[in-house]
Amino acid sequence: MSRLILTVLCFMTVQHLFSQEIKGAEGRWPVVNITPEQARNKAIEEAKKEALRIAGITESIKAADVLSTFEANDRSSQLFSSFSSIELHGAVTRYEIVKDEIEKNSIDGLLYAIVVIDATVKKYTSVADPEFKIDVRGLRTNGYRKGETIVFSVNPNKEGYLKIFLFENTEEAVQLFPNRYEANRRLNAKETLRFPTVVGIDYTAEKSTTDKQEHNLLLFVYTKSDIPFYGDLTAQRVLGRINEIEPSEREVVIESILISE
Secondary structure (H helix, E strand, O other): OHHHHHHHHHHHHHHHHOEEEEEEEEEEEEOOOOOHHHHHHHHHHHHHHHHHHHOOOOEEEOOOHHHHHHOOOHHHHHHHHHHHOEEEOEEEEEEEEEEEEEEEOOOOOOEEEEEEEEEEEEEOOOOOOOOOOEEEEOOOOOOEEOOOEOOEEEEEOOOEEEEEEEEOOOOEEEEEEOOOOOOOOEEOOOOOEEEOOOOOOOOEOOOOOOOOEEEEEEEEEEEOOOOOOOOOOEHHHHHHHHHHOOHHHEEEEEEEEEEEO
């Protein structure tokens, strides 16, 4: 136990050397043809971008092809864009909302969602390793009926460690793998690992809402070393933890799971 704690503490100390605390980063978005909650979510993303600009991190916005899938479900859209719609030389690893209001603009007369955050920004010292990749196959693009089993496979180019997280909304996260039945392990290069990995257990499609259709997200986090995800697994904590890992040390694949009645 002491060895694990020491490893985590050393990792956090190294991360701190490349982190910067940003106070009062503001984002705003007009409440036009969207709900106030949707405008608030967009304002949060703008505040994160502002924190990155203040920290002096250059950014390049890229189109996220899968993002359009979630336009009908803003919670999933917000979660996806939090990690994947911006390609950066750094990331917001943690943030706290210090102002969250809807105000009327005196110039254009529109209502705006205004969010101010205090954020921790990590500057990356590396770029993604183009050879450190995983191939996820077998997930059905046309979705699943409630109660159906979900099977898939993962094939890595290089050896590493895999964590899989399930997001049903922007608040909660569940670590799907490893779990109490499927042990953590190192994957070998070119090894095809089929999920579930143990006979006698199933991954079952379940819905957390009464909607006829529900979008969930599966996050596949593949790392060169065995990096623990500790504490309460909220969506924000998981994404923040991923953003703490240098791009050269990780590969992340995001898959949409559509579940219908």
